Amino acid sequence: GENVEQHPSTLSVQEGDSAVIKCTYSDSASNYFPWYKQELGKGPQLIIDIRSNVGEKKDQRIAVTLNKTAKHFSLHITETQPEDSAVYFCAATQANAGGTSYGKLTFGQGTILTVHP
């Protein structure tokens, strides 16, 4: 099955700096890669996603890049703000997979991002 590794486990930056979180996946059949932000006491919030036919996607201060050959994808947050502080999770899935993996997102271990004012 799919395995997703996420680094770093913790990341501390100053307000205004950029933050980068990296993930690698094992299953070359995976073709959909979402990123989630989870604040304390809340469920994960989908912040951006990318499909395997796209190399990069941007949404304001957030961007995601995907390297299918190397099987890794990254989240880039620019001009970080204290409210960006949270746990960030990457995930991977094979959209339209059959069998028991149907609809299954495989998550990384999470990155605790702290943005200092």
Added chain:
Amino acid sequence: DAGVTQSPTHLIKTRGQHVTLRCSPISGHKSVSWYQQVLGQGPQFIFQYYEKEERGRGNFPDRFSARQFPNYSSELNVNALLLGDSALYLCASSGRSGTGREQYFGPGTRLTVT
């Protein structure tokens, strides 16, 4: 519009007991997935239901079961609770035909087994 809702928010049970957790998806979404999140880890996939049928199942024992109702809400049932079942149980809904894409999570139910 209301997001995914889950009830109850918190629950404390004793080993050996049974628990039922409930989820209402975003209006118009027909797919519901359940995940277990142990403290300090990423969510682990338990089930996906689409159009009231089980479509995906993770590596969880048969003590875990679920169902989806005609209004697309869902229940997760866990029998014979173990201490290791203590976790945040998350429900996610998707309007993307149950493919796994664009899953939106609820706030979760915090289950504590003593």
